[in-house]
Every structure is written in structure tokens, then in C-alpha cells.
Amino acid sequence: MDSVTNKAEQLREKIAQTEKELQNLRRQLNELESPIQNLDVDQGHSSTSTTKQPGEASSPKWKWPLREEEYSRYGRQLILPTVGIKGQLRLKSTAVLIVGAGGLGCPAAAYLAGAGVGTLGVVDGDIVETSNLHRQIAHSTSRVGMMKVDSLVEYCQGLNPNVTYVPHREHLTPQNAEGIVSKYDLVLDCTDHPTSRYLISDICVLLQKPLVSASALRTDGQLIVLNNPAAAQGAANGGPCYRCVFPKPPPADSVVSCGEGGVLGPVVGVMGVLQALEAIKLIAGGIGKAAGSDPKEPVAPSLLLFSATSTTPFRSLRMRSRRPNCFACSAGSTLTLKELGSGSLDYVQFCGVTTPVNVLKPEERISATEYKDILAGKSHKGLLFDVREKEHFDIASIPGAVNVPFSILQRHGRPTVGYLTPEHLSDTIPAEAPIYVVCRVGNDSQIVTRRLKEMGLDGNGERDIRDIKGGMLAWKHEVDRTLPFT
Known part of the structure; x- marks a missing residue:
């Protein structure tokens, strides 16, 4: 019986290694093809054009801003008045970062990739486990044991190979946050703990990045768009940050994880899809605004609450603008990139998360x-x-x-x-x-x-x-x- 178990384990390792090699080959192919395709478009030719042969009619110049395949791929959203060609080009030129490749990150990444964002980065240091699969739908049984970022990127590449994917195989920390987040235009917080949420919000304030944050537990979820518009600390027109809404973290003993409290898969899926929707609205512009309004004018901030067991599952709460005494985004804030990167801000201590309970002899x-x-x-x-x-x-x-x-x-x-x-x-x-x-x-x-x-x-x-x-x-x-x- 032990020999069978050992052989099965060896086969799993070989499969995982082969999948990683295949993913690496796909990435290399994508890197090789992208410059060629972009060069063809920049020079005014279709990516399928060939050298003119004697007696052959001249191929017409490709004069459209998107490649021919992209018009077919994104056609159903291109014809929307709120997206159009301008919105699609904005999507194509935008880099989006997803922090967390779990239940929220999987559907959010899938819909952003499908919509055609230019670059999609994913940050996560965990591996795929069997207990993830009921809600983290981009992963699969065959990829248990693989890094979540690699599994999610492989899934999204199969959905849309035109997107540039950037895996960050680590957790976001105060030390690496600036180096990672600074490369992107928009951030989605798809994590599941207060320590991460405060860190992500702080770095987005410092780097002036809009943030779409969501959470889900049991049968409930919440969604909020923060730091929109993204403005410098103290700017009156800037959107509120996470600390404006939750200046104090919840009591440590009230923080319940999915492992303790449980979560219904579709609830996480709903919130992740809504994150992707809000991100696309922010990028494309004009979606969700009243007729005749300025497309550059931000939508008033609100907190969306979702309850799967309620007769009215969605409720929206109007929020105020930035808090004048906010630790992170107010004029009097002392938060800096240097202070954040130094590690002097202890998010674990701030949120009251301590070592395991040890009260008995x-x-x-x-x-x-x-x-x-x-x-x-x-x-x-x-x-x-x-x-x-x-x-x-x-x-x-x-x-x-x-x-x-x-x-x-x-x-x-x-x-x-x-x-x-x-x-x-x-x-x-x-x-x-x-x-x-x-x-x-x-x-x-x-x-x-x-x-x-x-x-x-x-x-x-x-x-x-x-x-x-x-x-x-x-x-x-x-x-x-x-x-x-x-």
C-alpha cells in the first residue's frame, strides 16, 4: 500500500512539474508573439499579412486601433454606449493588480481578463488546497499544490491570451508593497483579513491608486470603492480610504475566518464579480453615471452590502468623503512611503492579532x-x-x-x-x-x-x-x- 501511495505522490509531482514547464513555454511564446503583433499594428498592417507575391493584389493597410481578432473577441461590449472603442482602448492600456488569488480574486481576474485589460498582475503567496475548490473556481483538482498565482494565470491565459499576466509569488508586505503596487493603475483588494486591508489601503493612498475592496463571510458580503478619485494626502477632492470608513479595526476576538465561520461559494463569487464590474466602470468611464453628467466626475462613494438570505439581498449605504483627521489620507497625516517600507507600522499589532491563545498553565x-x-x-x-x-x-x-x-x-x-x-x-x-x-x-x-x-x-x-x-x-x-x- 505504501508503494502505491509513493508512486501516486511521484506522479503528482511529475504532473505539477510538467504543468509548470508548459506554463513557462506558453509565457515565452506569448512574449515572442506580442512584439510581432504590436509591430504589425503599429506599422499599419494586419497581424496576418504576408509578403506580397508577384501578380498578387496589394493587401489593404490595417487602419483600425484594435487588431482584427479583438473586434470579434470584445464585440459584445464594444457596441455598448458606455464602453465603445474609447473605453476598450482604455481597458487595453490599463494595468490592474489583484491582491489575493482566492474566492474573490478568481472571478475578478477572470472577468477582467475577459474584458481585455492590458496587464493583469496577481499577488499571492499561497498554494492551491482541496478546501479552496468549492469557491475558488479558477483553480482545479489537477492544480492542487500549485502556487495560486500560477494556477490563476494559467486559467486566465486560456480565457484570453492577449492579456499580459504578471504573477507575484509572495504575500504583499510593507516592504514590497511600493515596488509591486507602483507598477499598476488600479488595485483590487481580494484578501480576507483586516491586516491586509489596511496595508493595501495605505499603499494605495501613498501611490494615489484607486482601490476596489470586497469581503465575504458565511452568506454575507460587502463592497466599497476607495480612494476614488485618487488624490494626494490632504486633497479635498480625494475619495475616502479604508481608514476613513473603518478608523479602528474590529476586536481581534471577533475576526472570524472562512475556516472558522464558513462561507458559501456563490457569495464570494458575487462579490468578486462585482469587484470586476466596478474596476471596468472605473477604467472605461461613463458606466453607472447619470445621463448628461461629466464622465470624469466620480460617483458618490457608497458601501454595498449583500446578504444571500435576505429578501432584498442588496443594500447601499451612502458614505461621507475623506475624514479630516484620517491617519492615512488627511492633510495632517504623517504616513510616508519611507515609514511604510521601514516596517515601523505593525499592522498585526494594530489589528490586535496576536500569537495563539496561551492563558492556561x-x-x-x-x-x-x-x-x-x-x-x-x-x-x-x-x-x-x-x-x-x-x-x-x-x-x-x-x-x-x-x-x-x-x-x-x-x-x-x-x-x-x-x-x-x-x-x-x-x-x-x-x-x-x-x-x-x-x-x-x-x-x-x-x-x-x-x-x-x-x-x-x-x-x-x-x-x-x-x-x-x-x-x-x-x-x-x-x-x-x-x-x-x-
Whole structure:
């Protein structure tokens, strides 16, 4: 069985390597063909023209601004009054940067590539995982393990080889942000964390780049066009930045990732498509404006909210202009490219994101293996609280566990629901019977364990209350490898 597994792994590696080589060859071919095609157009000839043969009629000069193939490819949007030939030429001359090649970045990149932007850059340092595929539709099962930027570029090249694609195989950081973002005209924030959003907004303010930002979680999403028009710090006519709308980050313990809270694939897709739409509107000009209005006049800023479960899924909230005391874009701002590049701005600290929770002493915790032995004991009379959300608990749980979601404990301020009332505990299990707490990866369980002790449920040390280190992830690795982990 091991030999079969090893051989399968070797085949996967060979496939991945071959795909990378194929992608490299396609890129080289595209680089070779582009100058030839551009030269033909610049000289007034069709890219398909050939040397005149004796007796052959002269080929007519190509006098149109787009290549013949482009008129066919973009014909359906060229005939729109809000796009037209001028809008298409603006698209072709624009460089767009997508930060994040995930659920938002995939549809956004696909529609921008299809629309014919001149250059499309993608920034991401992650690889494709199986858990991405239900929502990150540009990736595929065959490309699991490949860099996301390479997978997305390969997908978009198949859609439109006329676009110049630039992969940035790294995460955006304060140190590399200027070097990357400065090469583009417009930025799309397709990331999923506050630290990234503040960084992207700050560099766009400093480099005066319009920014289209979106987010999605569970069945909800939001979209906002920032720094439009892009103006210098302190300019009254500049559009608001991310810090104008959210001057303070959300509490660190309220930030929920897709891994914890889940997300419905089409919700992310809707928001990514809307990002592409807003980007095309900004580039082509005139789309979404009232008849007779100045095409250069920006649309009033607004925050678009989307709820897949609402009877009215879209709501738009009017926003104010720049905040006069904004840290990033106000006249009094001290934010500079030098300060940003130096790394003196700690976005992780600003957003309150810290290292994994570590509030319990080693003796207040047990390993998954140790709890397995306790569970197997004949004299076991303890109680196990699983503080994951009900949806996680319903997928898989440890035998005998009782589900008390952490969100309910946060909402009530103290554990006073279900089995966590002192009165119920005394009626359910003996006073000396231990209590164990488990969560997804061992963070929330520590907080709950500490709260239970603060409530006095340990009976001044008579009752043992401990959490399982590493949570359900550790249980999967140490005890039951068949356990579905999400």
C-alpha cells in the first residue's frame, strides 16, 4: 500500500512539474508573439499579412486601433454606449493588480481578463488546497499544490491570451508593497483579513491608486470603492480610504475566518464579480453615471452590502468623503512611503492579532491522547464540553461531548446556558467529577476553561477543569485519523 501511495505522490509531482514547464513555454511564446503583433499594428498592417507575391493584389493597410481578432473577441461590449472603442482602448492600456488569488480574486481576474485589460498582475503567496475548490473556481483538482498565482494565470491565459499576466509569488508586505503596487493603475483588494486591508489601503493612498475592496463571510458580503478619485494626502477632492470608513479595526476576538465561520461559494463569487464590474466602470468611464453628467466626475462613494438570505439581498449605504483627521489620507497625516517600507507600522499589532491563545498553565491542559485514555477508563464520570459552533459539531465530535457554542458564551458574557450553570452541573455529575473542554484548534477552549474556574465551578480546586491541547485537530492527528476536520 505504501508503494502505491509513493508512486501516486511521484506522479503528482511529475504532473505539477510538467504543468509548470508548459506554463513557462506558453509565457515565452506569448512574449515572442506580442512584439510581432504590436509591430504589425503599429506599422499599419494586419497581424496576418504576408509578403506580397508577384501578380498578387496589394493587401489593404490595417487602419483600425484594435487588431482584427479583438473586434470579434470584445464585440459584445464594444457596441455598448458606455464602453465603445474609447473605453476598450482604455481597458487595453490599463494595468490592474489583484491582491489575493482566492474566492474573490478568481472571478475578478477572470472577468477582467475577459474584458481585455492590458496587464493583469496577481499577488499571492499561497498554494492551491482541496478546501479552496468549492469557491475558488479558477483553480482545479489537477492544480492542487500549485502556487495560486500560477494556477490563476494559467486559467486566465486560456480565457484570453492577449492579456499580459504578471504573477507575484509572495504575500504583499510593507516592504514590497511600493515596488509591486507602483507598477499598476488600479488595485483590487481580494484578501480576507483586516491586516491586509489596511496595508493595501495605505499603499494605495501613498501611490494615489484607486482601490476596489470586497469581503465575504458565511452568506454575507460587502463592497466599497476607495480612494476614488485618487488624490494626494490632504486633497479635498480625494475619495475616502479604508481608514476613513473603518478608523479602528474590529476586536481581534471577533475576526472570524472562512475556516472558522464558513462561507458559501456563490457569495464570494458575487462579490468578486462585482469587484470586476466596478474596476471596468472605473477604467472605461461613463458606466453607472447619470445621463448628461461629466464622465470624469466620480460617483458618490457608497458601501454595498449583500446578504444571500435576505429578501432584498442588496443594500447601499451612502458614505461621507475623506475624514479630516484620517491617519492615512488627511492633510495632517504623517504616513510616508519611507515609514511604510521601514516596517515601523505593525499592522498585526494594530489589528490586535496576536500569537495563539496561551492563558492556561501546562498542568491545566491535557493532550488528545491522554483524554483518549481517560475516555477509555471504566471509572470515567467526567463531562466534555465542545465549544465549537453547532455546524462544526454536527459534522463530527468526540463520543459523549456536549455542544455549548463559544459564540453563545460570548453573547451572554458568562457561561449560564445549558450544562454550564452551577445548579445543573451539581445535578448532572458528582462535585469531584472533572470537566474537559475542546474546541477546533485549542484557543477558545482555553478561554472557556479559564472562565469556568473564575465562576468557581472548580470547587476551590476539588473539581479538575482542563482543556484538550490542539483541539479537534489534535484529536484527528493523535487519535482518529478518519475524523472529518473543517
